Amino acid sequence: MMSVIAPFIKGMGIGAGLIIAIGAQNAYVLTxxxxxxxxxxxxxxxxxxxxILITIGVAGMGLLVTTNPVLLQITAWAGAAFLFFYGLSSFRAALKPEVLEARQSAGPESVKKAVLTTLAVSLLNPHVYLDTVVLLGSVGVQYPEDLRIWFGVxxxxxxxxxxFSLSLGAQWLAPLFRRPVAWRVLDIFVGIVMWLIAGSLVLKALS
Incomplete structure (x- = not known):
């Protein structure tokens, strides 16, 4: 049981770090x-x-990468490099934090329009594929097959x-994230998480 905790926690950590950055999707959910x-x-x-994308990444990348030791090393170093620069961008963003304006607008939106808009802001962003399929997939395959699923979970x-926390807690979160200091703290946290995981990938690649 204890063996599944480490990949589960790392999956939560890197997943949260990639998800909670300011962007169109989070802005729409919050609004x-x-x-x-x-x-x-x-x-x-x-x-x-x-x-769905995380499952494709962890399963698909796992099948591809684990059959090729050279590719396994490449993805480990590539993942570490991406995480390093992702963390660096978060630290830079902390120097000039943005303010997220979540304003109410008149009139409710239909379910159909809400679904289509949500799919658009989720799937039309190329970074979502890099984050879920490529990055999470490359990190997940560092684990044996029986533990890889826990990373994805x-x-x-x-x-x-x-x-769901962002949506349900919007009434409380919106005033908070109108303050630049809130985004500064969040960006610093994301940067630290990304660098810690990048370091773990480098150590594993060197071992």
């Missing part, structure tokens, strides 16, 4: 949560899309927790 407009549908779609759990 609709503030308006209480189809908030469960929107949060569920965002989390489900992440779950951890990342999926982080996604569900974040999107």
């Amino acid at each position: 609709q949560g503030l308006r209480r407009n189809n908030q469960f549908v929107i949060a569920g779609i965002c989390a489900l899309v992440d779950a 951890g990342a999926v759990v982080a996604s569900f927790l974040w999107f």
Whole structure:
């Protein structure tokens, strides 16, 4: 039982670090949560899309990479490099934090429009594929097959927790994240998480 905790926690950590950065998807979830407009549908779609892509990444990349030791090393170093620069960008963002304006607008949105908009902000962003399929996949394959699933489960759990917490807690979160200092703290946290995981990949690649 103890052996599955480490990959589960790492999956949650890296998944949360990639998900909670400011962007169109989080802005939309927060705004609709503030308006209480189809908030469960929107949060569920965002989390489900992440779950599908994470599963593809961990399973697909695992089958591809584990059959090639050279490719395994390449993905480990590539993942570490990406995480390093991702963390660096978070630290830079902390120097000039953005302010997220979540404003209420008149009139409720139909379920159909909410679904289509959520799918658009989730799937039309190329970074979502890099984060879930490529990056999480490359990190996940560092584990044996019986533990790899727990890494993926951890990342999926982080996604569900974040999107539903963001949606349900929007009334409280929106005023908080209108303050630049809130994004500064969040960006620093994300940067630290990314660098710690990058370091663990480098150590594993060198061992």
